[in-house]
Amino acid sequence: MGTMGIALCWTVVWISGYCHSLSAEVLFQNKYFIDGQKDKVTLEAPTVTNGTEFIWEWTLHDGRHKKAPIITIKSNGHQTRNSRIKYDILLEPEFKHAGVYSFVQTKPVNVNLAQVEVFGVKVLPFTWDPVREGSDVSRSCEVSRLPESATLEWERDGDPTTNTTLLCNSTAYIVIHSSDYTQGKYNCTLRWNGQRIFSIYNTLKVIQGTYExxxxxxxxxxxxxxxxxxxxxxxxxxxxxxxxxxxxxxxxxxxxxxxxxxxxxxxxxxxxxxxxxxxxxxxxxxxxxxxxxxxxxxxxxxxxxxxxxxxxxxxxTIQVSAEFPADRTRNQSAVLNCEISQVIDSVTLAWLRMEGDRGVLVKQEVLEPLDKRTLSLTLPSLHRDQLHWTCVVFTKSMLRAQAPLHLTLPPAPTQTGLLEISLACAVAVCVGLLLGVFLLYRRRAASAPSTAPMAENGEPSAPDAVYNNVTDLHNDQAPSTSPVAENGEPDTVYSNITDLQNDQGNADTPAQEDEGEGLQYLSFSLSTPSTDPNRQQRQFNPGSEQESDTVVYSSINTE
Missing domain, CATH: 2.60.40.10 (Immunoglobulins)
Structure with missing residues (x-):
C-alpha cells in the first residue's frame, strides 16, 4: 500500500472517530452519600467496546480542583463477553470527595462518555446523644452543592419545624429551643424541583429532670x-x-x-x-x-x-442596630452593629444578607472572652437588595441565636415633587437673569459722565439722595436732596447700616472733606466682577481721606 493509501486509511479512521465523538451520547447520573456511612460509592462507566485509553477526571464542588485526573485505564480495544474490562470506580464516603466525575475516552480520539455528579451530605453531629431537659439543641445539615431549584430544610416527623431554622449558603441549621416535649424524629430533607431526593433522620431523646x-x-x-x-x-x-x-x-x-x-x-x-x-x-x-x-x-x-x-x-443576648447620617439619603452609607451581651467561650458573630429564605455570609469575626463584643458592617450605600439582614452567633460551628434587622429606603421624590422642583429652578433662573440685566443697566448708567447741575461757585451741586437698597430706590419716586451742612457740602454717605450706627454713636465724627469732584452713586456687584479698569471697585472706609475721584459704593443683599 502506497503513501496515498496509508493517508487515506488514517483519514477514514479519523473521520469515523470524529463522527463517533459527535454522535456519542453522554451518560449523566447523580449520586448521593452521607458523610461517614459504611458503604462505598460506586461510579459506573458505560459499556465500552472500542477505544484504547480512558480516564476518570474529578472537579470539586468548591472549585479548588478542575478536571483533576484520577486514574487512567488502557485497553487493546478488543473485548469479549467473558473478558470485559470494568471501568467502574469506588469512592470512600467522605464529604471532601463530592464533586463532578467525568469518564473520558482519550484514544484514539477524545470523547466524553459519562458524567456523574456526586453530592455529599454531612449532618453534625452524626449521632445524637440524649440531651438534658431545658437545654438548647443545635444541629446542622450541609450538602456539598445546593442547586438553585433545590431546597434543604429540617422537618420534625415529616412536618416543618416551628423552632429556629436558618439556611446559609448550602447548610441548613436548626436550634431546638429549651428542649422539653421536643422528643421525636428530625429529618434533613433535600428537594429538587419539588421532588424529594433524600431525607436523613435522627431521633432526639430528652432526659427529663434538671437537677443541678x-x-x-x-x-x-x-x-x-x-x-x-x-x-x-x-x-x-x-x-x-x-x-x-x-x-x-x-x-x-x-x-x-x-x-x-x-x-x-x-x-x-x-x-x-x-x-x-x-x-x-x-x-x-x-x-x-x-x-x-x-x-x-x-x-x-x-x-x-x-x-x-x-x-x-x-x-x-444579642442586639442589632443601624446608624445613618443626619441627612439620610439613598446614596449615603449605613453602619450595621451587632452586639453580644457577654462572651463566655469563643464565639463567632456573623452578618448575613438575606436573599429570601437564604442567607449569604458577608462578614464574620471570632470573639474571645477578653475581646470586643461588637461586630460592625459598613454599607457604602443602600440598595433595594440590601435591606434584610440577620446577625447570627455560632459556637463550635453550630448556630445558637439570630437577630433580624430590616432596613427601609428613604422615600424617593415623586413625579409631582420633581415637577415642582423643576418649575422652581426655572423661575429662579429667570429672576436671576432679569435682575442681572437690571443691575448691569444701572452700572452703565452710573459710569456715564455726570450731568449734575452746577452751583454758583462752579462746583457740582449736592447730589440727589443716595439709596442703600433697592427698596428705597423704588419707593422714592420723586428725588429729594440729601441734608446739606452749613458749608453747602453733603453729609457723610454711609455704605451700610453698620457704618450708620457706628457714626451715630460718635457725635464728634468730622464730615469728609471734599477735595475735588466728589461723585456719589449707587453700584451693584454681580457674581462676575467687571474687567474694566475704569470701573474697578475700591474699599470705602468712612472717615478716611479719599482721592479727588472718590467713588462711594453702597452694599445690597439680594437673597
Whole structure:
C-alpha cells in the first residue's frame, strides 16, 4: 500500500472517530452519600467496546480542583463477553470527595462518555446523644452543592419545624429551643424541583429532670423573641420554688418570681410584669418565660426548690442596630452593629444578607472572652437588595441565636415633587437673569459722565439722595436732596447700616472733606466682577481721606 493509501486509511479512521465523538451520547447520573456511612460509592462507566485509553477526571464542588485526573485505564480495544474490562470506580464516603466525575475516552480520539455528579451530605453531629431537659439543641445539615431549584430544610416527623431554622449558603441549621416535649424524629430533607431526593433522620431523646444542671442559652433581642427557662424534679415534690437573677457584671441577686405549691406564681419584676411569667408550681415543675427578650435580660438565672438548686442557666443576648447620617439619603452609607451581651467561650458573630429564605455570609469575626463584643458592617450605600439582614452567633460551628434587622429606603421624590422642583429652578433662573440685566443697566448708567447741575461757585451741586437698597430706590419716586451742612457740602454717605450706627454713636465724627469732584452713586456687584479698569471697585472706609475721584459704593443683599 502506497503513501496515498496509508493517508487515506488514517483519514477514514479519523473521520469515523470524529463522527463517533459527535454522535456519542453522554451518560449523566447523580449520586448521593452521607458523610461517614459504611458503604462505598460506586461510579459506573458505560459499556465500552472500542477505544484504547480512558480516564476518570474529578472537579470539586468548591472549585479548588478542575478536571483533576484520577486514574487512567488502557485497553487493546478488543473485548469479549467473558473478558470485559470494568471501568467502574469506588469512592470512600467522605464529604471532601463530592464533586463532578467525568469518564473520558482519550484514544484514539477524545470523547466524553459519562458524567456523574456526586453530592455529599454531612449532618453534625452524626449521632445524637440524649440531651438534658431545658437545654438548647443545635444541629446542622450541609450538602456539598445546593442547586438553585433545590431546597434543604429540617422537618420534625415529616412536618416543618416551628423552632429556629436558618439556611446559609448550602447548610441548613436548626436550634431546638429549651428542649422539653421536643422528643421525636428530625429529618434533613433535600428537594429538587419539588421532588424529594433524600431525607436523613435522627431521633432526639430528652432526659427529663434538671437537677443541678448547668447550661447556656443564646437569644436575640427583638420583638417576638422568647426564652423559656425550665426547672423540673424527677421524683421528689417540694413546697416552694423561686427563680433568682444575677445580671451581667453584677454580684447582687434579684428575685424574679416565686410560688407556693399549687398556687399561682408571684412576679417580683414590677416594671416587667408583662414580659416575665411563670406557671402554677405543682411541686416538681416550674418554668420562667421571658417574652420578648431584651438585651439587658442577660445574666445567670438560678431556680431553687425549697433550698435545693434545680437549674442554673446563663442567658446570653444579642442586639442589632443601624446608624445613618443626619441627612439620610439613598446614596449615603449605613453602619450595621451587632452586639453580644457577654462572651463566655469563643464565639463567632456573623452578618448575613438575606436573599429570601437564604442567607449569604458577608462578614464574620471570632470573639474571645477578653475581646470586643461588637461586630460592625459598613454599607457604602443602600440598595433595594440590601435591606434584610440577620446577625447570627455560632459556637463550635453550630448556630445558637439570630437577630433580624430590616432596613427601609428613604422615600424617593415623586413625579409631582420633581415637577415642582423643576418649575422652581426655572423661575429662579429667570429672576436671576432679569435682575442681572437690571443691575448691569444701572452700572452703565452710573459710569456715564455726570450731568449734575452746577452751583454758583462752579462746583457740582449736592447730589440727589443716595439709596442703600433697592427698596428705597423704588419707593422714592420723586428725588429729594440729601441734608446739606452749613458749608453747602453733603453729609457723610454711609455704605451700610453698620457704618450708620457706628457714626451715630460718635457725635464728634468730622464730615469728609471734599477735595475735588466728589461723585456719589449707587453700584451693584454681580457674581462676575467687571474687567474694566475704569470701573474697578475700591474699599470705602468712612472717615478716611479719599482721592479727588472718590467713588462711594453702597452694599445690597439680594437673597
Amino acid at each position: 444542671t448547668s447550661h447556656t442559652l443564646y437569644r436575640g433581642s427583638f420583638n417576638g423573641s422568647e426564652v423559656v427557662l425550665v426547672s423540673r424534679s424527677s421524683f421528689v415534690f417540694y413546697s416552694r420554688a423561686t427563680w433568682d437573677w444575677e445580671p451581667v457584671l453584677e454580684t447582687r441577686e434579684v428575685l424574679v418570681t416565686s410560688a407556693e405549691k399549687d398556687k399561682p406564681a408571684l412576679v417580683s419584676m414590677e416594671r416587667d410584669t408583662e414580659r416575665f411569667s411563670s406557671n402554677v408550681f405543682n411541686g416538681n415543675y416550674f418554668l420562667l418565660r421571658i417574652s420578648p427578650v431584651q438585651f439587658g435580660d442577660s445574666g445567670r438565672y438560678a431556680c431553687h426548690f425549697d433550698r435545693t438548686l434545680m437549674a442554673l442557666i446563663t442567658l446570653v
